[in-house]
Amino acid sequence: NIQGYGNYFITVGKAGAPSWALVFIDSNNNRPYPAKNANETNNGYDYIYRNQIAWYLEQSQQLEEKVGHQLGELAFFHNPLPEYNEVWGYNECFGQKNEFICCPKTNSGMFAAMVDRGAMRGVFVGHDHINDFDGKLFGIRLCYGRGSGYGAYSMYGYLKGARIIDLDANTSDFSSYIWLEDGTTHVQDRKHEPEHNF
Incomplete structure (x- = not known):
């Protein structure tokens, strides 16, 4: 048993030959964190558990052995990883950050496990409805989606849309852009320069 629901791999390709692995992992919900007062709890976002990380590494390795070579991987979580703060703060990004990560x-x-494994090309998350930026950290693109539903919070003038992902079946390359409900597309617009140096 591993933590969470909906942890799974899907392979995609052409003519029955897989060329990509899509990795879906439950980023879980909330958890209590220590508060200043011992009688209180401070709820925060949960994390991806060690047994989920071990499962990912095992499944990725098994898939490589089955196919005969390492497939490019894309991961999909609901909540962003802490490294989204790092990529925005220290690397060049494209898109918008309109709220806290x-x-x-x-x-x-x-x-770190994905970097060490060497197969991951991109990570895609949601949760923060008015962020849509995209940046690269240690060779992995960290991307937000785009708020697409009308029942959730947004921001005046922030159009609904979606992040489109185009996979190349012959290589481990992909492209991605934002499509908006007015029919326009945005590819690497609104460049954000790093706020800090390493």
Whole structure:
């Protein structure tokens, strides 16, 4: 048994030959964190658990052995990883950050595991409805989607839309852009320069 619901891999390709693995992992819900007062709790966002990380590494390795080579991978979580703060603060990004990055307070090591494994090309998250930026950290693109539903909070003038992902079946390359409800598309617009240096 591993933590969460909906942890699974899907392979995609052409003519029955997989060329990509899509990795879906439950980023879980909330958890209590220590508060200043011992009689209180301070709820925050949960993290991806160690057994989920071990499961990811095992499944990725097994898939490589089955196919005969390492497939490019894309991961999909609901909540952003803590490294989304790092990529925005220290690297060039494209798109908008209109609210705080609501990630767990605990960094459980999922991103480091993906870097070490070497197959991951991009991570896609939601949760923060009015962020849609995209940046690269240690060779992995960290991307937000785009708020698409009408029942959730938004911001005046922030059009609904979706992040489109185009996979190349012959390589481990992909492209991605934002499509908006007015029919326009945005590819690497609104460049954001790093706020800090390493």
